[in-house]
Amino acid sequence: MQDNIRPITPVSVAGLAPQVPETGMPICEVVDPTTLYVDPAYQRNVSEKGLRQIRRIIEGFDWAKFKPPICAYAECDGKTILKVLDGQHTAIAAASSPYVSAIPIMIVEAADTVAQAKAFIGQNTERLGITNLQLHQAALAAADEDAQTLELVCSRANVKVLKSPNAYTGTGSRQTIAIKQLEALISRQGAKVAREILEVLANADRGPLTAPQIKAVELLMTDPEYADKFNPEDLTDAIVDLLFTAEEEAKVLAVTHKLSFWKALAITWFRKCKKRRQAPQKAA
Incomplete structure (x- = not known):
């Protein structure tokens, strides 16, 4: 027998819990x-x-x-x-x-x-x-609870999850294919906060909601450094006012300060956002 030919041999199952097949052999x-x-x-x-x-x-x-x-x-x-x-x-x-x-x-x-x-x-x-979109659609058909939650969160934020990257209509407003980012957002923040974050972007009526945009708004809405300094509707107004110039400014900021693009985008929007009036500090 040739030296490089070897038989199939079992590996050790010590420490494993082998599963009994749930269905019959194909x-x-x-x-x-x-x-x-x-x-x-x-x-x-x-x-x-x-x-x-x-x-x-x-x-x-x-x-x-x-x-x-x-x-x-x-x-x-x-x-x-x-x-x-x-x-x-x-x-x-x-x-x-x-x-x-x-x-x-x-x-x-x-x-x-x-x-x-x-x-x-x-x-x-x-x-x-x-693709992640195809797996998500299959998970919906399989009645997967996480996939159903994602669809419900998006529906309540008036955001449509598309079935393919080529399915955008019109300007792509209130539409997204950022499945992995949505899954991560819901996992980190829960359904309620995730919906509030998506609403900020959806209400700006911007073209497709992207992963960097979602991460940027998540940072601003949840990080103590930013979250208490503005109202969500004012952040929406800032996104509308800057329109597409925000991405260009963020690219420059990201390169200049060696930041992730999504973080630079968050800072760009925050600078434009109307701030809440802070209560004066009481003298000791």
Whole structure:
């Protein structure tokens, strides 16, 4: 046997608590790829980038490189179908190739949309091609409480979380794709304070709410150095008054004083913001 060939051997499970599988072992079947379905509740539409990927797969189709799509049985309009949980680009490429009429698939247990969405998240959490927006939409379909809280916070602040970066309408006012920043904000500050922070930006009717903007307002609204020195509506007015010049001033400030852009943006807005009248200090 070659020196560099080694068998699969188990590792030690000492200190671990191995999980008993909650579902049965997957089964493998060979199917016509055109008989498969995709559920938009947790699967994204094929983008232009996705189409380019599909074309590359078609042009270089090779069974040695083929990864079977992962599917689950589902009921739709009174009939049993197979939904693709992972691998829709592969399935579409196979369906499009004149030389491929059937493909192997792996079928897992996922009885309903919630279970299927959870399976999708499990398959794609560490995949570079899956965006935070797509994982968030899948988490919503899976009835994830954190995802539902995020949507509720944004809804109450009159902010719309978009499903894709290309979905902005108009000026992008009251719209955002900053999922990771929203998740971090709610985790740090709680739902109520997070909503108040988002309202400051939303009420300024500025084009899409970005992660640096959210972090900047969070700093001003929660840091004792700033929080007690202005009213939220006055901060909104400052954001409106500065409009897009704030970002330009913040870039210069960030470079000059070696600050993070979001912190420089916070300082820029704070300087413009009308301050509360401070009560005079009583003499000792």
